[in-house]
Amino acid sequence: MPTTRANxxxxxxxxxxxxxxxxATCDAGDTALFIDPYYATYPGTLRGAGAVARSVAATxxxxxxxxxxxxxxxxxxxxxxxxxxxxxxxxxxxxxDTLTGLAQVCRDxxxxxxxxxxxxxxxxxxxxxxxxxxxxxxxxxxxIGSMSKSHAMTGSRIGWIVGPEEAVEHLINLSTxxxxxxxxxxxxxxxxxxxxxxxxxxxxxxxFRRRRAIAEKLLKASNTVAAVPCDGAMYxxxxxxxxxxxxxxxxxxxxxxERIAVMPGESFGxxxxxxxxxxxxxxxxxFADALTRLVRFAERTAHAA
Amino acid sequence: MPTTRANxxxxxxxxxxxxxxxxATCDAGDTALFIDPYYATYPGTLRGAGAVARSVAATxxxxxxxxxxxxxxxxxxxxxxxxxxxxxxxxxxxxxDTLTGLAQVCRDxxxxxxxxxxxxxxxxxxxxxxxxxxxxxxxxxxxIGSMSKSHAMTGSRIGWIVGPEEAVEHLINLSTxxxxxxxxxxxxxxxxxxxxxxxxxxxxxxxFRRRRAIAEKLLKASNTVAAVPCDGAMYxxxxxxxxxxxxxxxxxxxxxxERIAVMPGESFGxxxxxxxxxxxxxxxxxFADALTRLVRFAERTAHAA
Numbered sequence: 242m243p244t245t246r247a248n249x250x251x252x253x254x255x256x257x258x259x260x261x262x263x264x265a266t267c268d269a270g271d272t273a274l275f276i277d278p279y280y281a282t283y284p285g286t287l288r289g290a291g292a293v294a295r296s297v298a299a300t301x302x303x304x305x306x307x308x309x310x311x312x313x314x315x316x317x318x319x320x321x322x323x324x325x326x327x328x329x330x331x332x333x334x335x336x337x338d339t340l341t342g343l344a345q346v347c348r349d350x351x352x353x354x355x356x357x358x359x360x361x362x363x364x365x366x367x368x369x370x371x372x373x374x375x376x377x378x379x380x381x382x383x384x385i386g387s388m389s390k391s392h393a394m395t396g397s398r399i400g401w402i403v404g405p406e407e408a409v410e411h412l413i414n415l416s417t418x419x420x421x422x423x424x425x426x427x428x429x430x431x432x433x434x435x436x437x438x439x440x441x442x443x444x445x446x447x448x449f450r451r452r453r454a455i456a457e458k459l460l461k462a463s464n465t466v467a468a469v470p471c472d473g474a475m476y477x478x479x480x481x482x483x484x485x486x487x488x489x490x491x492x493x494x495x496x497x498x499e500r501i502a503v504m505p506g507e508s509f510g511x512x513x514x515x516x517x518x519x520x521x522x523x524x525x526x527x528f529a530d531a532l533t534r535l536v537r538f539a540e541r542t543a544h545a546a
Numbered sequence: 547m548p549t550t551r552a553n554x555x556x557x558x559x560x561x562x563x564x565x566x567x568x569x570a571t572c573d574a575g576d577t578a579l580f581i582d583p584y585y586a587t588y589p590g591t592l593r594g595a596g597a598v599a600r601s602v603a604a605t606x607x608x609x610x611x612x613x614x615x616x617x618x619x620x621x622x623x624x625x626x627x628x629x630x631x632x633x634x635x636x637x638x639x640x641x642x643d644t645l646t647g648l649a650q651v652c653r654d655x656x657x658x659x660x661x662x663x664x665x666x667x668x669x670x671x672x673x674x675x676x677x678x679x680x681x682x683x684x685x686x687x688x689x690i691g692s693m694s695k696s697h698a699m700t701g702s703r704i705g706w707i708v709g710p711e712e713a714v715e716h717l718i719n720l721s722t723x724x725x726x727x728x729x730x731x732x733x734x735x736x737x738x739x740x741x742x743x744x745x746x747x748x749x750x751x752x753x754f755r756r757r758r759a760i761a762e763k764l765l766k767a768s769n770t771v772a773a774v775p776c777d778g779a780m781y782x783x784x785x786x787x788x789x790x791x792x793x794x795x796x797x798x799x800x801x802x803x804e805r806i807a808v809m810p811g812e813s814f815g816x817x818x819x820x821x822x823x824x825x826x827x828x829x830x831x832x833f834a835d836a837l838t839r840l841v842r843f844a845e846r847t848a849h850a851a
Contacts, residue, residue, distance in 0.1 A: 253558050253703070253725050254725060254726055256722075256723070256724070256725060256726040257724060257725045257726070260723060260724045260725075264594075268574075269573075269574030269575075269596055270574075282722065282723055282726075285719070285722070285723045286723045286724075289569075289720060289723040289724060291574055291596055396729055396730055396731070397729055398558070398725065398726065398727070398728070398729050414590070415594060417561075417587065417590070418561070418565060418587055418590045418591045418594040419561070419562060419565045419591075419594060419724070420558050420559060420561060420562045420565075420703065420725065421559050421561040421562070421587075421703065422703070423703070424701055424702055424703050424732070425701055426701070427729070
């Protein structure tokens with residue numbers, strides 16, 4: 242099915258798209274599913290749209306891939322399922338098997354699939370597949386895009402929703418009544434950036450690709466810190482359960498001892514407990530130095546325990 | 547009570563503030579009151595926030611001033627009252643008596659007063675009083691402001707809400723989950739404009755003040771077209787009931803015959819039936835010419851009837 246302008250609504254950022262898609266698909270009291278670990282605003286956004294937010298765990302034991310059976314088990318009374326691939330905070334890309342399974346659940350339980358794909362230009366290994374492209378899914382999928390990550394335009398607040406024409410008509414109406422639209426000069430800037438095509442996207446992605454290689458090399462040697470394979474997005478997730486500390490305790494101790502700030506896995510939900518999210522957003526030498534010190538700190542901590 | 551930064555949340559435009567104030571004050575199914583005639587997005591915005599929108603007429607017989615007794619009669623089950631002064635579409639400024647009466651109704655019925663004051667720099671006669679300044683009202687009033695009218699920054703989508711600290715805390719949380727905030731460079735531009743103070747506001751308001759004088763002079767002579775006294779905002783409302791036509795029929799006929807576009811009163815609700823809203827947004831000679839031809843057209847129409 243071709244995607245035309247009738248399938249797109251521009252929003253003031255991906256966050257506004259997250260809110261709008263849930264406001265559009267859920268009535269007050271409907272259940273909205275999302276995957277744990279999750280981006281920090283997810284549960285509040287679903288509740289803000291009037292829905293009851295219900296999480297489904299994607300565990301480290303399954304490589305942080307959500308399982309169709311777990312989603313199906315939680316789907317009673319649900320109207321929507323929110324997923325995010327490439328994933329923040331895990332750096333995992335959902336496999337075709339994962340997405341095919343989730344799509345089946347959405348069709349079986351008549352769920353809207355809300356697919357947050359804001360990291361779709363940051364793919365380091367494997368490939369990103371939009372579930373909207375799967376059979377029977379274009380009519381029940383709302384894809385969320387944004388210029389924040391792909392073009393480093395976070396501060397400009399511009400994103401979009403791609404979906405079926407009839408849903409987009411309602412979303413445009415909702416947009417008129419919630420924000421009235423996005424400044425024209427910001428849309429012009431986004432258009433300019435998009436017209437530069439893949440070369441600009443690759444240029445923006447290049448530092449993360451480099452740092453991901455640095456992280457892979459530095460972490461290979463450690464028996465204490467295990468990296469979740471980072472296939473996409475600008476984060477590398479570290480399993481530090483071998484230290485005996487929770488992610489939260491480790492993150493606080495690391496900040497105190499080494500002045501290095503990382504996000505504890507627990508701040509993204511229970512499924513990422515005992516993990517850390519490292520953002521690859523500092524320059525290469527600082528990143529390599531911080532990661533080296535983090536690994537040494539983890540090893541000292543493990544030996545002391 | 548002093549107004550501090552803890553009383554303010556910046557929003558992507560006054561429209562986003564309208565939505566946020568109703569999302570914050572009304573649960574799904576609560577009644578939200580608004581005054582007819584009204585700005586076009588009002589009922590949809592209230593419904594979009596999950597509320598049941600209920601209008602209270604402010605009739606031409608009472609100079610388009612809403613009456614406290616009418617609001618009180620509609621207040622059963624309501625959580626909020628939305629007003630707009632200086633008013634779009636009528637050009638009326640609510641009197642101190644009107645606002646004191648409405649404030650009493652809000653206190654008696656435990657209503658939030660949502661006060662849309664986006665035309666507060668466009669006052670041609672009398673004075674604008676914010677109901678937040680009335681006794682006992684600061685704790686139950688949410689004031690909506692915007693740079694769109696006062697500084698001609700419509701395309702930049704920046705506005706704000708002023709209210710009690712506790713409500714603002716919740717509104718900031720809602721803002722994080724619906725838009726994530728307003729671009730910093732747009733806030734910088736707004737700050738620059740606000741720091742120019744009253745001289746810039748007066749400069750932006752000057753063309754409307756001139757055209758309002760043109761309209762007053764041109765309309766004085768007509769027995770067919772009666773202007774509602776235009777005390778504020780960039781609109782003059784014309785009573786064309788003497789022509790025997792509805793506002794809608796007149797507006798269509800005028801467009802066909804004279805290629806002049808005006809908004810029929812009916813598009814702002816039933817209370818403004820038989821009226822036209824003329825926007826004072828074309829240059830002075832074109833405005834004078836269009837208004838002259840509108841009056842002649844009305845007189846021909848009345849005589850032919």
